[in-house]
Amino acid sequence: MTQPLNTAARRLVETLVMNGIDRVFCVPGESYLAVLDALADVRDKIQVIACRHEAGAANMAEAYGKLTGKPGVCMVTRGPGATHASIGVHTAHQDSTPMILFVGQIALTDRGRGAFQEVDYREVFGGLAKWATEIESPERTVEVVERAFATALQGRMGPVVIALPEDILHEEGGPAPLKPVVPARAALDPAFAEAVRERLSKAERPLLVLGGSGWSDEATTAIGDWAERLGLPVALSFRRKDLISNDRPSYAGDLGLGPNPKLIARVKDADLVIAVGARLGENPTQGYTLFTREQTAAKLVHIHPGAEELGRVWTPLLSATADNSLAALALSTIEPGRTWHDQAAAAHADYEAFIQPVEVTGAVNMSEVIRHLGEVLPADAILTNGAGNFAAWLHRFHRHMARRTQLAPTSGAMGYGYPAAIAAKSAAPEREVICIAGDGDYLMTGQEIATAVQYGINAIVVVVDNGTYGTIRMHQETHYPGAPRTIATDLKNPDFVKYAEAFGAFGVRCERTEDFPAALEAARNAGRPALVHLLTSAEDIAPNRTITGLRSR
Template identity: 80%
Template sequence: MTQAPDTAARRLVETLVMNGVDRVFCVPGESYLAVLDALADVRDRIQVVTCRHEAGAANMAEAYGKLTGRPGVCMVTRGPGATHASIGVHTAHQDSTPMILFVGQIALTDRGRGAFQEVDYREVFGGLAKWATEIESPERTVEVVERAFATALQGRMGPVVVALPEDLLHAQGGPAPVKPVVPARAGLDPAFVDQVRERLGRAERPLLVLGGSGWTTEAAAAIGDWAEKIGLPVALSFRRKDILSNDRPNYAGDLGLGCNPKLTARAKAADLILAIGARLGENPTQGYTLLDRARTAETLVHIHPGAEELGRVWTPSLSATADNSLAAHALSVLDPGRAWHEEAKAAHADYQAFSTPVDVTGAVNMSECMAHLAQALPAEAVVTNGAGNFAAWLHRFYRHRACRTQLAPTSGAMGYGYPAAVAAKSVHPDREVVCIAGDGDFMMTAQEMATAAQHGLGVVVVVVDNGTYGTIRMHQETHYPGAPRVIATDLRNPDFVKYAEAFGAFAVRCETTADFPAALDAARTAAREQARPALVHLITSAEDIAPGRTISGLRSK
């Protein structure tokens, strides 16, 4: 069936083109065939990346939004397609990532009948997304999609879900789009900037904390140069280690899981915390123990693009609603009249000591492997991960040196890393992309290796295989000690080398620290020169359950 040129489906795709969308991550479905047909006419402008599972597609769209600052677009079918994709929406919400999920929907005329795969998407996604809606009038298609872009990008960025009733997609689509959406961005009041300068001038132990999304490379460099010039120690929020180069002489480390005790002590002792973009939620504040509400009323200057985040947990001394990058540029010209170079030097020395490789019991030392990874990869390489104890080694011992080089879920979502790497390689085919994945983590979205192979994307994945769900095993050993009580955490894994080779990927097994550099180099070479995915199967010991922790040590406590 040939569509008329002005159907709602075509208006939707025209709006995507108008707003600079260059790729859509999807699992095709009959409920939005009309949109797929419209995409066929713009394949020279929008690449359709066909995925093998809706969770993979949604994670790819989230990673695209995190990497580019533009909404990642995902399309899935109704019912199970949408619920599979909900993990990506949750991550986008937790991570403040711009994303739009388009969901095929039953015909509007069948709503409320319990039709095949019928779901009320406003109800299901209402608490996960910034806005969940359904197109109910085809003439308003462009209006709704434009609002989706504005909502995803303005204030605290986040995901939007738009349901597409099947029958309306074939109807007249109303007016065509006229111009792309330009999101409104708030700047800092000059009077507020003066107050910050005055507070800095009185501070003896200040700490700059950067986090959140929407950072431009230029703004990150500006605030980084300013902080370095005046010797202001800077910490980065959980899984935001790429905002500034970790090699800067005033970099104090990241406020994440397994945080450096000396950094937590520094934050607790700070008489001024200038936080830009960071929500200061559970993980950055070490389970809400890092800060004290009485002290923050005197010491916390909090800047965030979402007004609802200011005063949500911590009473600030000063607060302002502003775009992270605009705020950074405004503050980067301040002269506080003093400097803290000795504080900065000490903070960076503490970070360097904490990120120096440690001893382990097994044949593979993950701290040395991750330190080697940092030395081997170029500064602009993108490194991704999902969730699990394996990620603690990456975050602690890998040093990011460029902005927009880390894709990791603050939501703690397993299975995120590999789809994120596929998306990153799709966006930047000229950059190296390496995923560090746990064995349990990788298997949740390992089927997306087929997507990488189909699209010729040379993604490297290092599968850290210790045969267990490490984080849960660690908590079992801690809270319910005794080997017989371990339950539901042991994993029986496939031969990952054979698994990868079945997709036409390069794969190599590695069982010692000494063999890792050669294995990594072989995988990188295959990915780069042959444009095909590559896998390093890294066998590690479950005994080395986390940096500085062993299973036997946990049992002895």
């Protein structure tokens, strides 16, 4: 039987090309062979990067979406492939990142039989994705994929999951795509902007908080200039430190884990908080303790692209549904008739004091290591990380000087940083990309170094090895003090230099702060994927903290 020329699989790939997708991250599977075959015909337009694990592929797609603003595309097979990839979907949802996960599926004719690796993806991903669906009519393939792009990009950005029954992929695919999807964006009501101007004109201690995704460079520059012109202190939300340059005189620091206590005091003392794009979730609000609902009702102006986020936790004084960039551009035209330059200067001075190097007990001082990175890397270098207390050093001591230089999961996902670095270096090969990873964090996805070597993606990873799941051990010693009760947190690690070399990458070992500059330089000049094995003390778990007894310094 002759296959139709324009199959559903080919229509799907045509829609990806039409919408500017230039790479797909995948682990191949027999359930979507027809799509892989269609991708073979567009090698000049879409690079297919085959990964070693679906979690790596999904994390790469999420990072690509975060970096470029276009949906990151991941393709995996059914059952275990999809469930392995669910971590990337969860991160994309928590981080408001546009992403599309295509999952090969059993044939429609076998649905409900408990077929090999059968899963109901609407049910499994219904709570993780913005939309989870299955293409059941091949002639509607383009319609469904275009809706996926629109859903991923509109309102609060997020992930979409599309199941692809293998039998329909070979059938006639219906109409071809006509044009790229252009997401609808809501502008800020001029009357709302005037209400903000009026409130701002009466504020004695205002503060601007920026967060979320979907920002344009024009908008972040405009609102940064506006805050600088007015002397309005600016705080950035958890893991959004690259929205404006941290050297701006109005920059006050970021609201995340282990924040500057003086910034927390400033937020609590503010009589007007203008939050644009930030959801004001658990981490930036310090476990929902930064405000009371009575306080937000009197001082919070909350602007967010997703209407469902407004009033979700905090009762606002004023709220508006608007695209982050359009809202920022509108706000940047407001002239309240007064300035607060003394407050901005004080806030920035507090930030500068907070990022000065600290003392440690071991031979490697991570505050000095991170400072060195900032001194030698170009301003547009991309820093990535996963989850663990090691990341506190990076977030506290690194100055982000340019946009799109931070890729980190607000979801708190371990194993994210290294796949994110591979995706970033793949999408922007002209830029330097450094991943800072914990030892436990890295080995969750470290096998993707094989992917980096195979495709010549020369990202660098610094593995911060303290031989323990340090965050969990820290909590064990905090909550169950006294006789040693730590359990399941010690790690027996490999020789990471030999590990890297076994894959064909470069590896170098470093055991002292003063040796790090040479190790980093060797990695930067290696001409291939590189790993710096940085051995640190478990005592130096995070800035101003040790594991044993959590002694403050």
